[in-house]
Amino acid sequence: MKLALIGFGQAGGKVVDEFLAFDERTGGGFVESAIAVNSATTDLKGLERVPERNRVLVGQARVKGHGVGADNELGAEIAEADIDEIQGAIDRIPVHEIDAFLVVAGMGGGTGSGGAPVLAKHLRRIYTQPVYGLGILPGTDEGGIYTLNAARSFRTFVDEVDNLLVFDNDAWRSAGESVAGGYDRINREIVERFGLLFAAGEIDQGDHVAESVVDSSEIINTLSGGGVSTIGYASETVETDDGLLSSLTGDDGFDEGAATNRLTSLVRKATLGRLTLPCDVASADRGLVVATGPPSRLNRKGVERGRQWLEDETGSMEIRGGDYPLPDRSEVGTIVLLSGVTDVPRIDQLQQVAIEAQETTEDVRAQADEAFTSLMDTGGELDALF
Numbered sequence: 301m302k303l304a305l306i307g308f309g310q311a312g313g314k315v316v317d318e319f320l321a322f323d324e325r326t327g328g329g330f331v332e333s334a335i336a337v338n339s340a341t342t343d344l345k346g347l348e349r350v351p352e353r354n355r356v357l358v359g360q361a362r363v364k365g366h367g368v369g370a371d372n373e374l375g376a377e378i379a380e381a382d383i384d385e386i387q388g389a390i391d392r393i394p395v396h397e398i399d400a401f402l403v404v405a406g407m408g409g410g411t412g413s414g415g416a417p418v419l420a421k422h423l424r425r426i427y428t429q430p431v432y433g434l435g436i437l438p439g440t441d442e443g444g445i446y447t448l449n450a451a452r453s454f455r456t457f458v459d460e461v462d463n464l465l466v467f468d469n470d471a472w473r474s475a476g477e478s479v480a481g482g483y484d485r486i487n488r489e490i491v492e493r494f495g496l497l498f499a500a501g502e503i504d505q506g507d508h509v510a511e512s513v514v515d516s517s518e519i520i521n522t523l524s525g526g527g528v529s530t531i532g533y534a535s536e537t538v539e540t541d542d543g544l545l546s547s548l549t550g551d552d553g554f555d556e557g558a559a560t561n562r563l564t565s566l567v568r569k570a571t572l573g574r575l576t577l578p579c580d581v582a583s584a585d586r587g588l589v590v591a592t593g594p595p596s597r598l599n600r601k602g603v604e605r606g607r608q609w610l611e612d613e614t615g616s617m618e619i620r621g622g623d624y625p626l627p628d629r630s631e632v633g634t635i636v637l638l639s640g641v642t643d644v645p646r647i648d649q650l651q652q653v654a655i656e657a658q659e660t661t662e663d664v665r666a667q668a669d670e671a672f673t674s675l676m677d678t679g680g681e682l683d684a685l686f
């Protein structure tokens with residue numbers, strides 16, 4: 301499917317940059333346009349692939365290009381004040397050619413966390429295409445302010461988009477990895493999963509037509525209905541059949557039964573392995589299974605069995621399935637998109653943080669009100685004395 305990608309804040313910009321690299325490397329063809337929005341000049345300068353004219357600096361009047369320092373209320377205010385600047389870049393997108401917008405942001409910082417929901421609301425008001433979010437949750441060791449920002453912004457972002465795809469940094473950290481090195485690896489993991497999904501809905505006329513190719517409407521239908529989505533992915537290296545031996549013997553080594561079993565077990569591995577946002581799979585409302593790899597290794601029966609297995613796991617009747625043939629790959633893989641998931645421990649934890657923060661704020665307000673009233677009373681008594 302064709303997307304307009306908009307990266308908001310540092311994490312958003314870097315992930316969009318990585319999507320562009322992935323799209324170029326794999327010939328995915330799913331990126332129609334890419335824009336980066338930030339309140340920090342250096343972050344915009346650090347991008348490698350987003351075209352310079354599509355890098356929008358916001359909030360110059362308030363923060364002079366220095367970022368908002370994890371203040372996501374300020375991030376939201378800046379996005380609202382400078383929405384016309386962002387719209388100026390969006391006006392250059394051939395919007396009639398895209399299937400959807402994807403707004404990408406880290407939920408823990410200030411610029412993206414505050415600004416992404418504001419932008420999503422604006423886009424939905426103006427355009428008929430769906431507006432999806434890709435929200436990146438902070439690591440739990442990053443500190444209270446990041447968790448609090450994510451807790452506050454998450455709910456708003458879910459409400460403002462047609463579906464929020466989520467990646468939890470916390471579930472993907474590796475021990476002993478440097479932060480910067482970690483992000484490079486994590487960003488590749490992000491785009492491999494979400495990029496493959498979006499590229500799957502973007503098969504050209506000239507591409508190999510598989511038995512049942514996934515198209516963009518299946519992705520859109522799986523995401524419609526809103527809520528939160530997560531992705532699982534698993535792959536396995538396979539012998540390709542274009543070797544000298546097979547050309548001499550005419551034996552392509554294809555074993556239908558083995559291909560079916562491989563695909564079915566890859567669907568299970570993708571679903572039960574590490575998801576971009578860990579959750580109870582049974583709570584998913586809708587799902588999509590996509591098999592990728594050399595066309596000769598994809599078969600309808602395998603996808604169908606995997607799809608039925610996922611129906612049983614989720615109890616949902618809305619599980620779609622199909623292929624994304626990749627002739628040059630020596631790997632067979634499956635992507636499993638679970639949409640409308642509700643049983644997500646990490647989100648419960650964030651909501652708890654938001655509730656506690658709200659209660660603390662109300663306590664502080666009540667104490668301040670009390671102090672103010674007694675001060676006024678004292679003022680009245682003093683007035684009476686003089």
Ligand SMILES: Nc1nc2c(ncn2[C@@H]2O[C@H](COP(=O)(O)OP(=O)(O)OP(=O)(O)O)[C@@H](O)[C@H]2O)c(=O)[nH]1
Nearest residue numbers: 309310311367368370406408409410411412438483
């Ligand atoms: N996956 C991933 N997460 C990142 C990356 N950079 C930052 N983050 C996460 O994003 C959050 C911080 O958000 P940023 O995008 O850096 O902040 P910002 O939106 O630019 O806002 P300010 O810097 O406060 O102006 C943290 O919770 C990090 O975990 C990245 O390259 N990849």
